Amino acid sequence: MSEKVSLEEVQQLVAGNKKPFEEFLALESVSTQGRQLQETAEYVAGMFEDLGGEARILDDLNNSFPLVYGFFEAGPGGNKEKTILFYNHYDVQPEEPLAEWETPPFELTRKGDLLVARGISDDKGELMARLYALKLLQESDDGLPVNVKFIVEGEEEIGSPNIDAYIEQYADLLAADVCFWEGGGKNADGDIVLSGGIKGIAYFDVWVDGADTDIHSSKGAIVDNAAWRLVHALASLRTPDNEIIIDGFYDLMTEPTEKEREVVQKIPFDEESEKAVYGLKHPLITDGLDYTPQEALVFYPTLTISGLESGYTGEGTKTVLPKTARAKLDFRLVPGYTASEVEKLLRAHLDEHGFEDVQIELLTQLEPFRTDLEDPYVDIVVETAEEVYGKGNVVLEPNSAGGGPMYGFDKFLNVPVMGTGVGWAKSDVHAPNENIRLEDFYQGIVYLVTMLDKLK
Amino acid sequence: MSEKVSLEEVQQLVAGNKKPFEEFLALESVSTQGRQLQETAEYVAGMFEDLGGEARILDDLNNSFPLVYGFFEAGPGGNKEKTILFYNHYDVQPEEPLAEWETPPFELTRKGDLLVARGISDDKGELMARLYALKLLQESDDGLPVNVKFIVEGEEEIGSPNIDAYIEQYADLLAADVCFWEGGGKNADGDIVLSGGIKGIAYFDVWVDGADTDIHSSKGAIVDNAAWRLVHALASLRTPDNEIIIDGFYDLMTEPTEKEREVVQKIPFDEESEKAVYGLKHPLITDGLDYTPQEALVFYPTLTISGLESGYTGEGTKTVLPKTARAKLDFRLVPGYTASEVEKLLRAHLDEHGFEDVQIELLTQLEPFRTDLEDPYVDIVVETAEEVYGKGNVVLEPNSAGGGPMYGFDKFLNVPVMGTGVGWAKSDVHAPNENIRLEDFYQGIVYLVTMLDKLK
Numbered sequence: 001m002s003e004k005v006s007l008e009e010v011q012q013l014v015a016g017n018k019k020p021f022e023e024f025l026a027l028e029s030v031s032t033q034g035r036q037l038q039e040t041a042e043y044v045a046g047m048f049e050d051l052g053g054e055a056r057i058l059d060d061l062n063n064s065f066p067l068v069y070g071f072f073e074a075g076p077g078g079n080k081e082k083t084i085l086f087y088n089h090y091d092v093q094p095e096e097p098l099a100e101w102e103t104p105p106f107e108l109t110r111k112g113d114l115l116v117a118r119g120i121s122d123d124k125g126e127l128m129a130r131l132y133a134l135k136l137l138q139e140s141d142d143g144l145p146v147n148v149k150f151i152v153e154g155e156e157e158i159g160s161p162n163i164d165a166y167i168e169q170y171a172d173l174l175a176a177d178v179c180f181w182e183g184g185g186k187n188a189d190g191d192i193v194l195s196g197g198i199k200g201i202a203y204f205d206v207w208v209d210g211a212d213t214d215i216h217s218s219k220g221a222i223v224d225n226a227a228w229r230l231v232h233a234l235a236s237l238r239t240p241d242n243e244i245i246i247d248g249f250y251d252l253m254t255e256p257t258e259k260e261r262e263v264v265q266k267i268p269f270d271e272e273s274e275k276a277v278y279g280l281k282h283p284l285i286t287d288g289l290d291y292t293p294q295e296a297l298v299f300y301p302t303l304t305i306s307g308l309e310s311g312y313t314g315e316g317t318k319t320v321l322p323k324t325a326r327a328k329l330d331f332r333l334v335p336g337y338t339a340s341e342v343e344k345l346l347r348a349h350l351d352e353h354g355f356e357d358v359q360i361e362l363l364t365q366l367e368p369f370r371t372d373l374e375d376p377y378v379d380i381v382v383e384t385a386e387e388v389y390g391k392g393n394v395v396l397e398p399n400s401a402g403g404g405p406m407y408g409f410d411k412f413l414n415v416p417v418m419g420t421g422v423g424w425a426k427s428d429v430h431a432p433n434e435n436i437r438l439e440d441f442y443q444g445i446v447y448l449v450t451m452l453d454k455l456k
Numbered sequence: 457m458s459e460k461v462s463l464e465e466v467q468q469l470v471a472g473n474k475k476p477f478e479e480f481l482a483l484e485s486v487s488t489q490g491r492q493l494q495e496t497a498e499y500v501a502g503m504f505e506d507l508g509g510e511a512r513i514l515d516d517l518n519n520s521f522p523l524v525y526g527f528f529e530a531g532p533g534g535n536k537e538k539t540i541l542f543y544n545h546y547d548v549q550p551e552e553p554l555a556e557w558e559t560p561p562f563e564l565t566r567k568g569d570l571l572v573a574r575g576i577s578d579d580k581g582e583l584m585a586r587l588y589a590l591k592l593l594q595e596s597d598d599g600l601p602v603n604v605k606f607i608v609e610g611e612e613e614i615g616s617p618n619i620d621a622y623i624e625q626y627a628d629l630l631a632a633d634v635c636f637w638e639g640g641g642k643n644a645d646g647d648i649v650l651s652g653g654i655k656g657i658a659y660f661d662v663w664v665d666g667a668d669t670d671i672h673s674s675k676g677a678i679v680d681n682a683a684w685r686l687v688h689a690l691a692s693l694r695t696p697d698n699e700i701i702i703d704g705f706y707d708l709m710t711e712p713t714e715k716e717r718e719v720v721q722k723i724p725f726d727e728e729s730e731k732a733v734y735g736l737k738h739p740l741i742t743d744g745l746d747y748t749p750q751e752a753l754v755f756y757p758t759l760t761i762s763g764l765e766s767g768y769t770g771e772g773t774k775t776v777l778p779k780t781a782r783a784k785l786d787f788r789l790v791p792g793y794t795a796s797e798v799e800k801l802l803r804a805h806l807d808e809h810g811f812e813d814v815q816i817e818l819l820t821q822l823e824p825f826r827t828d829l830e831d832p833y834v835d836i837v838v839e840t841a842e843e844v845y846g847k848g849n850v851v852l853e854p855n856s857a858g859g860g861p862m863y864g865f866d867k868f869l870n871v872p873v874m875g876t877g878v879g880w881a882k883s884d885v886h887a888p889n890e891n892i893r894l895e896d897f898y899q900g901i902v903y904l905v906t907m908l909d910k911l912k
Binding site for chain 1: 615655657659665666667668669671672673674675676677678679680681683684685686687688690691694696730734735736737738739740741742749752753756758759760761762763764765766767768769772773774775776777778781782784786788810813819820856857858859886
């Protein structure tokens, strides 16, 4: 067999080393609420040291929650010239709505084949899988096959506002040959998904102020209405058929490479299961378009209204003409776009179409990123996955549909970035009863051990 | 002089009969909260009886809050063949926001030249003015010049859902030659405004359900978005230039008569003061159109977005694709339209334009109404106003821009309807510190006395 360790060995190791797993999950490191972040960062540093590694808390920039750096040197039989960098985060989403949890959210609970706890999939369980893999390799005859570094941040769930500054500042410390990303796991078909990039984000507050006060709606005959202004401005940005019609928008889009197109063609997609999961009432917006849902998810930028608010929204009637109207606009960006370019295009489009009164503020930005799929590292990661998970059970995506702070790793460290996690399609990430399957966890550790060995 | 009484006589009468005025205003008859309605109805009936009238509580239909009917026969020198019907309401708006009141809302307070209390303008003070006028006429040599009836409802502030049923049921009891309406008073220029009609209302909940759950916005690449559906549906109903583009909408509109056009041409309009009152940030929507603001207010239907709600509307970002989106749509209708016709057109338009998924529910309806301005009663009311308030200080409008349950009075009683009140431009109706000016109150009583005498 090609795996370095068996599932049984993994299972034994985890069973004999449950305490840090339980204690790590018990820490309520909710970044958006500022809970137990310092404590959890110190706990992570402690785990690194307990495994014989070097640990450092980084917290000198921008008043951020601390990041934890870890370093483990390659063993006697390993390659000290080769370094892998793991990216993880120790912060989690809030546990609300608490009433929907079937077990205490900050108590690692085994429920049949599942492990349940807040953060078990996103992202504490993944960090633990990496630490267990590390321990298994340390205990092997040759020791660690390569140098291993960790950068574990505490602000991922609030948009990683400071990580780029830290990567730039600590570029020498973090220097590596390759970076293995956090997140993901198996899709609805049970295939392991390997992701070589992320989409960027440009998220805006958009609003119109029409008057100092709400006005009786009988004045609608003469008084302009902030809600109408907002509706018309929004409608000018995108067609009902999902085409973004901001002037010049698609000109920025980088054409996917041949390799990327090839890879996306192989991504499976099950429309019916997609609809069932969310109870979708409408056809997919790619119906009738000349690209597939998979191409849409990977290659196309999106423009989502995430929120609308104006005037009276309670039960029944209130005959009011609202003084103000607001929207939240969420752009997902692919290579070619930056949030600031999108902001410029959006402002110019609104001005050009008579909506100078519609105000915008860029709230969050993340740059898009795709690793070069021709990089040899990509082949190693994919081939190892095919060995461990089985050929035909591995899906490679040039980038995920979601976001993450991947861009800075390329920009400041110049490493290929790629990765997967130990979750599955029903991990309920960010939701109550977040879980992973024990089998996926063990298999993920086997994969990590095997991959690290391959990188030697 | 042409007035039947002097301001001094009125002042003396009011000063000597303050108790019912104070007690009536002290009753917290907030219909939308169901407070003290029965008690207030009984108080009104008691005031009628104390003035020697006949009173009846009407509460046998539709589980409504009670209406109060009052009857006063013409005196010995009066015309018992002529009957005037006064429409009023004893219910008031909630006093919230309480912190903004400078005096207790349910305590009639004199503040300089003002009388302040919830309902003092809308509409308890107006009913009191009518009762004081009645008393003055009763005490005059000839007694009451005509029969006087009252219908005072307790549901005006919640849209008068039951008054048509009562008028139909009690058409014989309420039979009259003319009806004098509630509401209004002096405009920003100090002119008294006489209104011969109202606009109708059709108020809708409009919503789109897109999914069973809010979805991560990365799915915006393939999942249709309830907020986008709503925005596009709304944008299809009205242009940014205020033209309602619901298929066939303007076909229903009744052309104003020559007389109505003539009358509207004389209505003053001060754009700058209009903008200053509300702090308007945009030009009036009639700018650049081929009709005037006055014509818009009187002759044109309107379509106002009164509310918008979807997804995340808090501070900062939440990257969500909303499962649902809602709007409140407020149509103001002129003669030719009914709410049910508008509902049909709206449904047909949405279906026709691919928005079958956009759901609508008619929440409130009021039929529009305009009294025939050629009716001799209109001349008497206007001429009397000119005598009391001075020629050049009287504005006649074929209908107000606002609504009210006027339609049933024409339909079931077949009477011309017209009226004015004792308020002024800054009465702050429905708002904190609702007030009237003492002088307007006295002058209003003089006007009522003079008008009733003219109708003999």
